[in-house]
Amino acid sequence: MARRKLTKAELERSLEGLPGWELMDNKLHKMFKFDSFAEAIGWMTSVAIFADKIDHHPEWSNVYNRVTVDLITHDLGTLSTLDIDLAQRMQALSRED
Amino acid sequence: MARRKLTKAELERSLEGLPGWELMDNKLHKMFKFDSFAEAIGWMTSVAIFADKIDHHPEWSNVYNRVTVDLITHDLGTLSTLDIDLAQRMQALSRED
Amino acid sequence: MARRKLTKAELERSLEGLPGWELMDNKLHKMFKFDSFAEAIGWMTSVAIFADKIDHHPEWSNVYNRVTVDLITHDLGTLSTLDIDLAQRMQALSRED
Amino acid sequence: MARRKLTKAELERSLEGLPGWELMDNKLHKMFKFDSFAEAIGWMTSVAIFADKIDHHPEWSNVYNRVTVDLITHDLGTLSTLDIDLAQRMQALSRED
Numbered sequence: 001m002a003r004r005k006l007t008k009a010e011l012e013r014s015l016e017g018l019p020g021w022e023l024m025d026n027k028l029h030k031m032f033k034f035d036s037f038a039e040a041i042g043w044m045t046s047v048a049i050f051a052d053k054i055d056h057h058p059e060w061s062n063v064y065n066r067v068t069v070d071l072i073t074h075d076l077g078t079l080s081t082l083d084i085d086l087a088q089r090m091q092a093l094s095r096e097d
Numbered sequence: 098m099a100r101r102k103l104t105k106a107e108l109e110r111s112l113e114g115l116p117g118w119e120l121m122d123n124k125l126h127k128m129f130k131f132d133s134f135a136e137a138i139g140w141m142t143s144v145a146i147f148a149d150k151i152d153h154h155p156e157w158s159n160v161y162n163r164v165t166v167d168l169i170t171h172d173l174g175t176l177s178t179l180d181i182d183l184a185q186r187m188q189a190l191s192r193e194d
Numbered sequence: 195m196a197r198r199k200l201t202k203a204e205l206e207r208s209l210e211g212l213p214g215w216e217l218m219d220n221k222l223h224k225m226f227k228f229d230s231f232a233e234a235i236g237w238m239t240s241v242a243i244f245a246d247k248i249d250h251h252p253e254w255s256n257v258y259n260r261v262t263v264d265l266i267t268h269d270l271g272t273l274s275t276l277d278i279d280l281a282q283r284m285q286a287l288s289r290e291d
Numbered sequence: 292m293a294r295r296k297l298t299k300a301e302l303e304r305s306l307e308g309l310p311g312w313e314l315m316d317n318k319l320h321k322m323f324k325f326d327s328f329a330e331a332i333g334w335m336t337s338v339a340i341f342a343d344k345i346d347h348h349p350e351w352s353n354v355y356n357r358v359t360v361d362l363i364t365h366d367l368g369t370l371s372t373l374d375i376d377l378a379q380r381m382q383a384l385s386r387e388d
Contacts, residue, residue, distance in 0.1 A: 042143030049135035061255030158352030232340035240333030
């Protein structure tokens, strides 16, 4: 996916395919809940490998089995295709679906 | 699970519930294959957290999306309940189902 | 270290040996900065293994090469010996010293 | 570093800057020993993030606090600049120096 700003229509369409994600303070936001701390950290590790590969890093916090994520493309000051890419990968790597 | 040697009958019964695992050189052996390197390493991270918690560590090797595991209880010189415990957790944390 | 509330004197003495840590909102707080995202995540992985072993988990957030940590013992509603234990381990596992 | 085969002279010069590394079965080989299992796994996580970014993955195995590494560029059937790149990063991310 080329890196560029999302139009409002693109964002809305993307959100439909991203269960549990919402727009919060202009960032793509979700709280993931795992079965254990071990699974939360393992998921973060997998996501981190992907994130560094596309050179796009999340803001995320962890407490026990929960990971809260906020995505934005800082240098564009808005959401971009990279945020959707990362959110979709986070979703796929979780065991939700 | 208390830590003690497995009887031959216990081992056979345990293996029935552990798809893909086999006895090799007196160790519990399996090759896991994941969809990506990122998932292999994330799985290893989750397993590592559990393994260190029960103070029972695998012999394992990774190449790209594959992780090969050998379990034995070194100080007992044989398989113990801890090996079954670790194998079951590895199984549960994989996406094989 | 047995798990129990810290006295004010113990907390002050512990903080002297924990460079960069401070009390913030009644939690033990520090922002770690690493040379890279890869090192931040690797450090979190090592810490996570230790944290789960002592069954005491941090509140922490990551953005790129920074990890912000807040420690408290929730069920005691205050700082305990476990928080000092975890802070010391975080310190030792970082490359600061 | 561009990806290409190493000349014998380049390999020898590179090995001089890589303490503990040796040529074994035509692969770049080293056994790393860490202070704990937690540090071994944290190091592997950091290395994994870098390895996936350059799309060059190690053969490595872990037992407790030891990680044994073998590097080769499979599709070239020999050692390449990527192996030196990965070995140097592994070295830098360890606490040896």
